Amino acid sequence: xxxxxxxxxxxxxxxxxxxxxxxxxxxxxxxxxxxxxxxxxxxxxxxxxxxxxxxxxxxxxxxxxxxxxxxxxxxxxxxxxxxxxxxxxxxxxxxxxxxxxxxxxxxxxxxxxxxxxxxxxxxxxxxxxxxxxxxxxxxxxxxxxxxxxxxxxxxxxxxxxxxxxxxxxxxxxxxxxxxxxxxxxxxxxxxxxxxxxxxxxxxxxxxxxxxxxxxxxxxxxxxxxxxxxxxxxxxxxxxxxxxxxxxxxxxxxxxxxxxxxxxxxxxxxxxxxxxxxxxxxxxxxxxxxxxxxxxxxxxxxxxxxxxxxxxxxxxxxxxxxxxxxxxxxxxxxxxxxxxxxxxxxxxxxxxxxxxxxxxxxxxxxxxxxxxxxxxxxxxxxxxxxxxxxxxxxxxxxxxxxxxxxxxxxxxxxxxxxxxxxxxxxxxxxxxxxxxxxxxxxxxxxxxxxxxxxxxxxxxxxxxxxxxxxxxxxxxxxxx
Amino acid sequence: xxxxxxxxxxxxxxxxxxxxxxxxxxxxxxxxxxxxxxxxxxxxxxxxxxxxxxxxxxxxxxxxxxxxxxxxxxxxxxxxxxxxxxxxxxxxxxxxx
Numbered sequence: 001x002x003x004x005x006x007x008x009x010x011x012x013x014x015x016x017x018x019x020x021x022x023x024x025x026x027x028x029x030x031x032x033x034x035x036x037x038x039x040x041x042x043x044x045x046x047x048x049x050x051x052x053x054x055x056x057x058x059x060x061x062x063x064x065x066x067x068x069x070x071x072x073x074x075x076x077x078x079x080x081x082x083x084x085x086x087x088x089x090x091x092x093x094x095x096x097x098x099x100x101x102x103x104x105x106x107x108x109x110x111x112x113x114x115x116x117x118x119x120x121x122x123x124x125x126x127x128x129x130x131x132x133x134x135x136x137x138x139x140x141x142x143x144x145x146x147x148x149x150x151x152x153x154x155x156x157x158x159x160x161x162x163x164x165x166x167x168x169x170x171x172x173x174x175x176x177x178x179x180x181x182x183x184x185x186x187x188x189x190x191x192x193x194x195x196x197x198x199x200x201x202x203x204x205x206x207x208x209x210x211x212x213x214x215x216x217x218x219x220x221x222x223x224x225x226x227x228x229x230x231x232x233x234x235x236x237x238x239x240x241x242x243x244x245x246x247x248x249x250x251x252x253x254x255x256x257x258x259x260x261x262x263x264x265x266x267x268x269x270x271x272x273x274x275x276x277x278x279x280x281x282x283x284x285x286x287x288x289x290x291x292x293x294x295x296x297x298x299x300x301x302x303x304x305x306x307x308x309x310x311x312x313x314x315x316x317x318x319x320x321x322x323x324x325x326x327x328x329x330x331x332x333x334x335x336x337x338x339x340x341x342x343x344x345x346x347x348x349x350x351x352x353x354x355x356x357x358x359x360x361x362x363x364x365x366x367x368x369x370x371x372x373x374x375x376x377x378x379x380x381x382x383x384x385x386x387x388x389x390x391x392x393x394x395x396x397x398x399x400x401x402x403x404x405x406x407x408x409x410x411x412x413x414x415x416x417x418x419x420x421x422x423x424x425x426x427x428x429x430x431x432x433x434x435x436x437x438x439x440x441x442x443x444x445x446x447x448x449x450x451x452x453x454x455x456x457x458x459x460x461x462x463x464x465x466x467x468x469x470x471x472x473x474x475x476x477x478x479x
Numbered sequence: 480x481x482x483x484x485x486x487x488x489x490x491x492x493x494x495x496x497x498x499x500x501x502x503x504x505x506x507x508x509x510x511x512x513x514x515x516x517x518x519x520x521x522x523x524x525x526x527x528x529x530x531x532x533x534x535x536x537x538x539x540x541x542x543x544x545x546x547x548x549x550x551x552x553x554x555x556x557x558x559x560x561x562x563x564x565x566x567x568x569x570x571x572x573x574x575x576x
Contacts, residue, residue: 237520362511
């Protein structure tokens with residue numbers, strides 16, 4: 001080892017250590033923000049380390065500098081602008097987009113090396129080494145392409161740009177995807193036989209496979225898919241690490257890949273879905289059409305905002321169940337106004353957060369934190385569930401499937417077994433909702449039919465604003 | 480680096496990743512995913528290597544540059560957006576407006 005190599009090795013080691021500490025710190029509320037910056041610093045350090053290594057050994061040509069600067073400025077600028085501008089409600093699709101671009105990068109690197117073998121790669125040319133090279137290039141392209149097209153489809157579906165085409169819910173899709181998978185395998189073997197032109201076949205078929213696998217998946221399962229694709233982009237980075245012989249890339253990629261898998265597992269648990277059924281089962285609503293439980297509502301009680309305000313005024317304990325509908329209506333700030341008034345009247349207010357409230361685990365916490373809701377008032381499902389029988393009023397805002405008692409009572413329901421919030425145990429439940437449409441799963445909600453449930457129809461923000469007015473008239477929150 | 484030692488690196492990296500986020504409160508799942516996502520942009524190092532080793536091969540320089548752009552989009556955007564999310568948690572209830 002010469003000096004530049006030693007320095008590079010030490011910097012890489014330090015970067016890995018800091019990245020690991022960063023991921024670790026991100027798992028605690030107190031240290032999370034510093035940990036994120038630490039990880040960002042580690043990334044910067046790794047770039048400085050690599051560039052100084054090349055400066056100390058082969059040198060960096062002026063035209064290389066030009067292209068490095070062009071690429072860096074454009075990429076960073078767009079990334080920073082998007083990150084600053086995007087609303088908090090669109091977080092899942094933003095993560096999907098970033099993730100897809102990471103996959104694209106790994107794909108391009110592998111493609112570049114495949115078309116124009118870089119110097120140094122061919123020195124000790126032997127069969128074994130070239131095989132490893134081809135395998136890692138293929139893996140990098142395959143996983144990178146799936147990550148890219150899969151993430152873009154996921155983003156488009158979450159944004160509502162793409163709906164689920166009917167044919168993707170039939171059995172045909174498995175056949176189509178198997179054809180893509182087999183074709184990529186053929187391209188892979190052809191590639192290891194030295195036929196470089198089949199690399200384009202690999203690019204095309206694995207891209208199509210990414211689309212084919214993601215397209216049939218329903219909106220409710222999208223977070224799981226994004227998390228899984230996040231894991232893939234780590235794997236793609238690790239594969240790219242084999243292509244360019246970088247240990248740091250392999251370690252960091254493997255870490256992200258493994259962490260992404262754990263997170264995916266956690267999300268599946270929260271939704272009572274197995275990874276296999278998410279990936280191959282199609283969307284939930286398609287399964288539920290056969291279920292006997294789905295039917296018409298028979299006993300809907302609707303009530304006015306005024307009645308709701310009166311009941312709230314008389315309550316001692318109120319639990320708020322926020323869902324994605326609240327976020328869509330951008331009503332978290334208005335909700336905070338309402339709860340402030342209630343608190344000023346001595347009413348105990350708690351927010352019940354289902355593990356998959358919003359569209360990702362933790363998404364709702366982010367949205368409520370944005371509205372200045374104190375962290376201590378956010379209670380997780382297991383903590384808050386025993387409290388419902390002693391609760392006077394539950395306010396369900398834009399949540400649906402996570403408060404469906406079918407998940408506990410009806411074994412024929414597709415939701416059966418999913419952990420839910422037992423809101424029906426409370427004395428009164430108000431469901432603020434636009435209309436009677438079903439939730440993400442497309443399944444009827446038995447809660448709405450219960451005698452202690454009243455529906456308050458309207459846009460969440462408008463209803464909450466009216467509620468503030470009514471509470472004011474009642475003198476709530478004004479001492 | 481021999482292939483075998485790179486495989487060891489892969490194995491140990493994976494184990495490290497599995498251990499690191501064993502226990503995370505659900506609150507932090509979205510920021511963690513976003514932060515981990517930013518780290519997966521580490522593939523920018525591969526793009527840099529490609530550009531440095533291109534030796535004046537213009538198509539390769541362009542591919543490398545585009546790859547670097549995509550990776551940095553992921554890295555910079557990912558860290559910024561994570562920071563934005565986490566900034567909301569760190570705000571204490573006492574100093575709200």
